Amino acid sequence: MTKQTIMIIGLGLIGSSLAVCIKKTHPVSFLYGWDNSKETSQTAQETKIVDQIPENFAKAAENSDIIVLAVPVQTAQHYLEELATLNLKKEVLITDTGSTKQKIVHTARSYKLNFIGGHPMAGSHKSGILACDANLFENAYYIFTPTKKEQTEQIQRLKELFSGTRAKYVLLKPKEHDEITAMLSHLPHIIASGLVNQADHFNQKYPRAKQLAAGGFRDITRIASSDPQMWTDILLSNRHTLLQMITQWQAKMDDISFWLETENAEQIYHFFANAKDMRDRLPVDKKGSIPAFYDLFVDVPDRPGSIAEITSLLGKTQISLTNIKILETREDIIGVLQLTFKNETDLIAAKTHIEKETDYHCRLQ
Ligand SMILES: NC(=O)c1ccc[n+]([C@@H]2O[C@H](COP(=O)([O-])OP(=O)(O)OC[C@H]3O[C@@H](n4cnc5c(N)ncnc54)[C@H](O)[C@@H]3O)[C@@H](O)[C@H]2O)c1
Numbered sequence: 001m002t003k004q005t006i007m008i009i010g011l012g013l014i015g016s017s018l019a020v021c022i023k024k025t026h027p028v029s030f031l032y033g034w035d036n037s038k039e040t041s042q043t044a045q046e047t048k049i050v051d052q053i054p055e056n057f058a059k060a061a062e063n064s065d066i067i068v069l070a071v072p073v074q075t076a077q078h079y080l081e082e083l084a085t086l087n088l089k090k091e092v093l094i095t096d097t098g099s100t101k102q103k104i105v106h107t108a109r110s111y112k113l114n115f116i117g118g119h120p121m122a123g124s125h126k127s128g129i130l131a132c133d134a135n136l137f138e139n140a141y142y143i144f145t146p147t148k149k150e151q152t153e154q155i156q157r158l159k160e161l162f163s164g165t166r167a168k169y170v171l172l173k174p175k176e177h178d179e180i181t182a183m184l185s186h187l188p189h190i191i192a193s194g195l196v197n198q199a200d201h202f203n204q205k206y207p208r209a210k211q212l213a214a215g216g217f218r219d220i221t222r223i224a225s226s227d228p229q230m231w232t233d234i235l236l237s238n239r240h241t242l243l244q245m246i247t248q249w250q251a252k253m254d255d256i257s258f259w260l261e262t263e264n265a266e267q268i269y270h271f272f273a274n275a276k277d278m279r280d281r282l283p284v285d286k287k288g289s290i291p292a293f294y295d296l297f298v299d300v301p302d303r304p305g306s307i308a309e310i311t312s313l314l315g316k317t318q319i320s321l322t323n324i325k326i327l328e329t330r331e332d333i334i335g336v337l338q339l340t341f342k343n344e345t346d347l348i349a350a351k352t353h354i355e356k357e358t359d360y361h362c363r364l365q
């Protein structure tokens with residue numbers, strides 16, 4: 001194992017999780033971390049997620065063999081501009097984790113930087129260093145977008161660097177990447193937030209309506225809790241593709257309006273049947289289509305002692321929780337408890353146990 005100096009710029013959810021994975025498989029490498037949030041830098045230092053938060057950005061970058069940009073995509077562009085002005089090592093390899101690839105690859109090329117675009121297709125609506133998770137990328141796809149054949153050796157360097165993620169590597173062209181993620185990630189985020197905003201407006205007429213939001217609304221809108229800055233950057237950097245996708249979406253909505261106006265049950269049935277068929281065939285073991293965190297949602301009666309009952313049940317079985325949160329206490333009826341575990345085995349064991357010992361309903365999403 002060669003000793004390398006690695007610099008991670010941006011120590012939020014993705015940067016800190018990658019740092020932990022790198023440390024696990026490359027203990028002899030030296031890891032610099034850089035973040036413009038003082039609090040985040042302090043946490044990274046205290047928890048030893050990185051070896052050092054340097055005093056001087058330029059010196060650390062110039063000393064690095066690999067630089068990983070894990071900041072919002074627009075910010076990553078600015079860092080490339082800055083890195084291009086430094087006296088970086090000749091062999092330095094720069095990569096990023098951003099959710100869009102064409103713009104950043106284009107910028108890196110214009111500065112003649114040794115850059116390979118990267119994108120781990122796993123994440124969460126949670127952000128920041130406190131959401132750091134060493135298992136975040138396990139079984140997920142990690143996309144690289146090389147632009148030249150000569151980059152094979154560089155890709156190999158990155159595959160080795162990120163081997164601790166236990167992700168599956170995929171190579172795509174930047175344009176292919178941006179079209180696929182527009183369909184499967186960016187448009188869904190727009191729709192989820194659109195729904196929440198529409199419901200927010202609606203709530204002015206029926207203020208109690210939000211208390212009634214049940215599984216359907218919650219399931220489809222989880223990702224609306226994601227970081228607004230990150231998503232502003234993503235949308236603006238994949239503008240053209242998204243404009244086309246939105247037009248297609250609007251056409252689909254027009255179809256539904258028409259079928260409703262004309263009471264066309266056959267077309268409406270076909271719309272749902274086709275979607276069900278496609279959704280049911282989605283692989284369930286892939287991150288991206290399942291929650292990246294091992295969360296269990298338990299409907300509990302809103303009465304004293306019900307939370308203690310669950311924690312003591314889990315305590316007896318030695319299943320350890322990493323987080324517990326009361327999501328809502330709906331009047332009179334039930335509330336939802338979000339239990340987070342450190343891996344899938346604990347999650348499934350907890351679900352089985354709670355269902356066996358109580359009559360509480362458990363859901364994975
Ligand atoms: N969240 C996801 O699900 C996900 C998944 C895959 C890829 N990505 C991409 O990875 C990147 C990071 O996303 P994240 O989820 O880790 O976001 P995050 O908000 O959790 O972390 C971003 C970090 O960058 C820091 N930062 C912001 N501006 C900075 C600057 N100018 N200089 C230094 N640090 C700065 C922030 O303080 C924060 O710690 C984004 O480009 C995003 O598109 C996100």
Ligand SMILES: O=C(O)C(=O)C[C@]1(C(=O)O)C=C[C@@H](O)C=C1
Pocket residue numbers: 098099120121122123124125126184185186223226288291292
């Ligand atoms: O699971 C989530 O919360 C995510 O939003 C993760 C998700 C996605 O859309 O699948 C979000 C953006 C990233 O670029 C990759 C993954």
